[in-house]
Amino acid sequence: MKVVELLESRLQNWRELEQLCVQLEHHRKRTAGAPAVGRFATLYRAACADLALADAYQLPPNTVQYLHQLVGRAHNQLYLSRKFAYKRWLYELLHLVPQRLFHDNCVRLAFCLFYGVFIASMLAAWLSPAFADLVIGKEGLQQVEEMHADSVGGTDFNSAQAGTGFYLNHNATIGLRCFVFGILLGVGGIYETIFNALYLGAMFGFMITSKSGPNFFQFVTAHGPFELTAIVLGAAAGMKLGFSIIDTRGYTRTASLRRAFREAVPAAVTAVILFGLAGLIEASLSPSTAPYAVKAGVAVLCCGVLIFYFVALGYPRGGQTDAV
Amino acid sequence: MNGAIKQLDNRIEIVTPENIEFTYRVAGPFRRLGAYLLDNLLCWVFIIVICIITFLVFGVLQSFGTVALVGLVAHFFTTWFYGGVFESLWNGQTLGKRMFGLRVLSEDGQPINGIQAIGRNFLRHADTLPWAYWTFEESPIPLSTLQLGLLFMFVYGNYQRLGDWAAGTMVVLDEPQQLYGVARVTEPAVLQLATQLPVNLVVNRSLGRALSAYVQRRLRVPVARRFEMASHLGEALRERYNLPANTNYDLLLCAVYHRAFIASATEVLDEARPMEVART
Numbered sequence: 001m002k003v004v005e006l007l008e009s010r011l012q013n014w015r016e017l018e019q020l021c022v023q024l025e026h027h028r029k030r031t032a033g034a035p036a037v038g039r040f041a042t043l044y045r046a047a048c049a050d051l052a053l054a055d056a057y058q059l060p061p062n063t064v065q066y067l068h069q070l071v072g073r074a075h076n077q078l079y080l081s082r083k084f085a086y087k088r089w090l091y092e093l094l095h096l097v098p099q100r101l102f103h104d105n106c107v108r109l110a111f112c113l114f115y116g117v118f119i120a121s122m123l124a125a126w127l128s129p130a131f132a133d134l135v136i137g138k139e140g141l142q143q144v145e146e147m148h149a150d151s152v153g154g155t156d157f158n159s160a161q162a163g164t165g166f167y168l169n170h171n172a173t174i175g176l177r178c179f180v181f182g183i184l185l186g187v188g189g190i191y192e193t194i195f196n197a198l199y200l201g202a203m204f205g206f207m208i209t210s211k212s213g214p215n216f217f218q219f220v221t222a223h224g225p226f227e228l229t230a231i232v233l234g235a236a237a238g239m240k241l242g243f244s245i246i247d248t249r250g251y252t253r254t255a256s257l258r259r260a261f262r263e264a265v266p267a268a269v270t271a272v273i274l275f276g277l278a279g280l281i282e283a284s285l286s287p288s289t290a291p292y293a294v295k296a297g298v299a300v301l302c303c304g305v306l307i308f309y310f311v312a313l314g315y316p317r318g319g320q321t322d323a324v
Numbered sequence: 325m326n327g328a329i330k331q332l333d334n335r336i337e338i339v340t341p342e343n344i345e346f347t348y349r350v351a352g353p354f355r356r357l358g359a360y361l362l363d364n365l366l367c368w369v370f371i372i373v374i375c376i377i378t379f380l381v382f383g384v385l386q387s388f389g390t391v392a393l394v395g396l397v398a399h400f401f402t403t404w405f406y407g408g409v410f411e412s413l414w415n416g417q418t419l420g421k422r423m424f425g426l427r428v429l430s431e432d433g434q435p436i437n438g439i440q441a442i443g444r445n446f447l448r449h450a451d452t453l454p455w456a457y458w459t460f461e462e463s464p465i466p467l468s469t470l471q472l473g474l475l476f477m478f479v480y481g482n483y484q485r486l487g488d489w490a491a492g493t494m495v496v497l498d499e500p501q502q503l504y505g506v507a508r509v510t511e512p513a514v515l516q517l518a519t520q521l522p523v524n525l526v527v528n529r530s531l532g533r534a535l536s537a538y539v540q541r542r543l544r545v546p547v548a549r550r551f552e553m554a555s556h557l558g559e560a561l562r563e564r565y566n567l568p569a570n571t572n573y574d575l576l577l578c579a580v581y582h583r584a585f586i587a588s589a590t591e592v593l594d595e596a597r598p599m600e601v602a603r604t
Contacts, residue, residue, distance in 0.1 A: 002585060002586060002587065002588065003506055003584075003585040003586075004506045004508075004585060004586050007506055011503070014503065015503075018500070045342070048340070048342050048344040049344075051344060051346060052344050052345075055529055056529075058527075058529060058532035058533070058536075058584070058585070060506055060507065060536035060537075060540060060585075061533060061536060061537050061540070062503075062504055062540060063503065063504075063506070065501065066501050066502070066503045066504075067346075068346045068347045068348075069499075069500070069501040070501075071340075071344065071346045072338070072346055072347075072348055072496075072498070073498065073500070075338075075340055075346070075433070076415060076416075076427065076429075076435070076498065079341075079434060079435050080415050080435055089438075158386075158387060158388050158389030158390075158392075159389060160389060161387070161389025161390050161392060161393045162388075162389040162392035162393060162396075164393055165389075165392050165393035165394075165395070165396030165397060166392075166396060168396065168397060168400065169396040169397070169399060169400045172400055172404075173400065173403075173404075176404055176446065176449075177449065179446065180446055180447055180449045180450045181450060183447060183450050183486060183490060184450065184453075188450070241490065254489065257489070257490050258490065258491075258492050261439075261443055261490045261491060261492075262439065264443075265439045265442055265443035265446070266439065268443075268446060269442065272404075279397075283393070
């Protein structure tokens with residue numbers, strides 16, 4: 001059979017497959033109907049066979065190129081990305097992530113690094129205001145003082161809302177940047193973690209001695225545990241990525257990074273969820289006139305939730321399996 | 325085909341579970357930059373629209389803080405989750421990628437999963453390093469220079485940026501292509517020459533590819549250059565088929581193509597006969 005005859009006999013099938021691809025791209029399989037999906041599979045197999053035999057059929061190069069594109073397009077519809085599987089993600093986040101984090105040296109390192117520098121910076125700023133000046137700058141300290149000059153609940157509703165939006169955006173971004181920069185061989189993550197611990201510690205230390213201090217601690221107490229833990233978690237996940245490029249444990253660098261990636265991203269997502277929970281508290285309870293005891297109670301409750309998550313859920317119970 | 329040619333061609337071969345091999349064209353940085361800028365623009369449009377809607381709803385209550393809160397939250401989610409969510413739900417495409425005919429796939433050609441989509445979009449922020457700071461009314465505004473991502477694209481294979489390398493993904497061109505069918509040659513001189521070719525003419529695969537590539541492109545090439553190109557193969561074919569020395573190589577290649585791809589020896593005779601009748 002001459003090529004031109006072969007092409008004429010196949011052309012209709014290819015055009016039909018092309019149309020079905022368009023149909024499936026815009027409407028999902030459920031709405032396309034079983035006959036269309038069945039026909040699509042048949043035509044896809046036929047196009048695959050035509051492509052496999054293109055060389056033997058001596059099809060012209062532009063037709064072969066068209067077939068490559070057509071098979072690729074149909075392949076993308078046949079093997080769609082998996083939809084968001086809630087159950088799998090819940091299993092990943094509530095079972096696998098805490099178990100991994102329980103053993104993770106990067107979490108321990110990030111925890112020690114963040115809280116070590118944070119406490120040291122806080123003490124230094126408390127004992128010497130010059131230290132806070134050096135780290136944050138006079139203008140920055142003045143701004144923080146002014147922001148918390150009015151008692152919590154005393155600020156007008158608009159300012160409180162805008163402030164909450166700013167903190168939520170700013171702090172969650174800090175946490176995610178600790179994760180992202182961790183891939184720079186871990187050094188970027190360590191730098192971000194130390195910088196933020198130093199900055200936040202100096203701010204806390206300065207506010208202890210400031211006249212606006214009580215208002216500041218009224219504001220940060222309730223959402224602090226979730227927010228600070230999320231920063232530590234983000235930093236740890238980032239360090240895991242970066243260190244996996246250096247210490248490959250016998251794998252190639254690429255394979256080692258991808259193994260770490262598979263574990264680090266769910267940990268970063270957990271950090272985002274913690275930021276979200278912190279944001280909810282920050283938007284509702286933190287700027288409210290609720291008594292300090294209530295806010296402290298919520299902080300204790302949050303610490304309890306974190307201990308339950310990391311220790312109770314994370315305590316080793318045998319084999320692990322990948323879920324997502 | 326060796327690796328150097330594959331790299332030059334920007335094509336990667338994918339083997340499907342059906343054991344069929346097909347190729348994708350990997351998207352380069354310029355195409356991807358267009359999609360990236362469009363996605364950024366759409367995110368800002370979304371933030372502005374949502375702020376206007378919030379303003380219209382809460383502005384009457386004088387609650388401008390709510391507008392700021394909604395705007396900042398929208399900014400956070402679009403910055404960090406726009407790409408991840410869209411690529412998870414839209415089979416590796418964002419709005420910008422869809423408009424520019426791009427798709428993210430795993431390195432083995434399989435669709436990406438949620439972890440890959442979210443992770444590669446988180447790490448995009450590392451690819452935008454280093455940042456240049458532009459001071460506007462004494463406030464430093466960070467501007468991405470995209471240098472790290474670009475550097476990585478050129479160092480690592482398949483134009484993968486840092487996020488792609490970690491996630492095991494790549495961005496390919498995914499746009500519909502036109503089917504032009506088989507090129508036909510209708511020049512009478514070609515049909516006449518085709519009758520002088522052997523009845524049992526068979527061309528091998530590489531010759532067939534060369535002939536069809538030539539015939540598809542010949543009309544876009546000036547006549548003198550066409551003749552020069554055709555002479556390399558034409559001379560050998562003329563000797564093989566014992567044709568006269570003054571044979572036009574361009575027409576000869578077309579005639580062999582016509583016999584191999586379009587018409588058999590008898591069909592060629594049928595095609596050429598009316599012309600001879602008309603000439604007599």
